[in-house]
Amino acid sequence: MEPPARIVRPVRARRKDAGTDGEGSSPGDAGLRGAQGVRRAGEKRAGDPARQRRLKKEAREKQGKEQEMILNKIAYDPADRASFVAARLALRKENRLGGSDLGTAAGVNKYKSRRRLYEEIKGHVAAPDLGDKQSVKDGVRCEDMVARLFEARTGKKVHRVNAVMTSDAAPHLFASIDRKVENEDAGLECKTANALNKDAFANGALPPSYVRQVKTYMKVTGYRTWYVYVWIMGIKELCYIYTLDPIEKPAWCDTLVTVREAELNECEEIAADFFNAYVLKDTPPPFDGADDEAELLKELHPTGHPGTVVRIEKVTEADLCEYDQCKKTIKHCEERMAAIENRIKEELADAAEGAIGTRKVTWKNNKPSEKTDWKAVAIDAQASTETIAAHTTLEQGARVLRIK
Structure with a gap:
């Protein structure tokens, strides 16, 4: 599939106000400007905290405008997952990593190793389409509901951004965000979890790979704040705020984290190091025992050739x-x-449960499992041995490492 065309957000020229020095200004305007000049001069002499706050606000607004000028977007059709996957793959070929990739590159994603990420980028193995994974399907189906839960809890409004974003400020990163928060330099990440992984969010924690994802999005978009809303199905809801600005924790927020600019810059550094140290040098990262590495090796080397040493x-x-x-x-x-x-x-003995101090132990039977002997069924149905053989296939035996 051809990757979608890059769409560059046009830069809006700043309108020159009518009430500036020159034609169109009025005596009242001049007087107002004079009063503002006296006030600002007094602020400067007195070291007024109000002036400091105003200057910081102006700097943030300037940074936001400059960031918007260099924020590029690759649009995709939200109803066509293939266009979204194609956009991501195209950006990887430009030596960029997405927010969900960065935790892997940093070595904090327990579900995916740096080696697999490298092999996917090099094209040695296919990047799996996680859209077929049940947990991912559940997350996609629930994403809009989680966004509505966030709106109901906070009173804020959000909307979709059907584009993958890049920025000149982060040449090795890209971002595909869940929602943009309206009237605010902020985004929203929607997460779902179940009872099996609820402990990952205990005591105000957020999984390290999610933290890297959020900081990546902040770096690419230039937004000052990122909200993370987690729905632990049937148990509870959690709201996190990651922000560059010193703010008071709202009543509806469970965890507030103040982020430093250096932490956002570190995301770009991690991505750049991954490409410079491994991808561009054709040097794969070493295996470190991650869960998916054994399966990766099966994909790379499925068969051993007898007689080769x-x-x-x-x-x-x-x-x-x-x-x-x-x-x-x-x-x-x-x-x-x-x-x-x-x-x-x-x-x-015959009891199903017991107690040891403050802990509980159980010894229960699982649900009965069913197994059908299809060969016996075929024989009972008087199928010939030739018919059975015609429907019998051989599977590749497992490749086992033995150290002698």
Whole structure:
């Protein structure tokens, strides 16, 4: 698919006010300007805090206007997921990472490794379309509802931005935000969670990969504030504020975090380092034991060729000794765990639940599982062995690493 065309937001020229020095000014205007000049001179001499606040506000407004001038957008059709995926892939080829990529590049995404991100960017493995993943489907379906919950709780209004955004201020980043907060330099990130991962939000915490995502969006858009609204299905709702400005915590906010500019700049640095150290040098990041790396290796090298022997140079005998020691430690821990579990089961006997101090233990039967012997069904249906063989396929055996 051809990537969508880049749409550059036009720069609006500033209108020169009619009431400035020259034609069109009135004596009243001149008097007003004179009074303002006297007031500002007095503020400067007295070091008036009001002047400091006004200057900071003017600087923020100037920064916002300058940022808007360099904010580019690649539009996509929200009803066509393929156009959204194509926009993201096109920007990766421009050596840019998105907000959800940055946690991976920083090594804080427990679901995806830096190595997989590298292999996807290089085109060695296909980037999975997470739109087919159930948790992602649930999140997409619930996103609009979460946005409405945010509006109801805060009184603010939000709208969609059907575009992937880039900025000259962040040449290695891009942002695809959930919502823009109206009449405010702010965005909204909508998140859903369930009872299984609710602990990730305990004690006002936000998962590190989400924090990186928010800071990436702030860096790209130039917005001063980002709201994160989390709906933990059937349990509770949480509202977070990440802001560059010192503000009082609103009553409806659960967690307020003040962010420094250096933290936003760090997002650009992480992305730049990832491309410069790995992608542009064709040097893959080392494996670090992340959950998805074993599956990645199966995709990269699904079959071993019999009779081929190579000399391994990056792994030493010292590494193998460490590996052996880890196996012994794991075996010892598993044996100790099994012994404790069996002692608990012995005391539970036929009871389904028990108490140990302040903790609860259970020993219950799972729901019965069903399994159909289709070969027996075929025989009972008097299917011939030739018919059974015609519908029988061989699957590739698992590729197992053994260290001798």
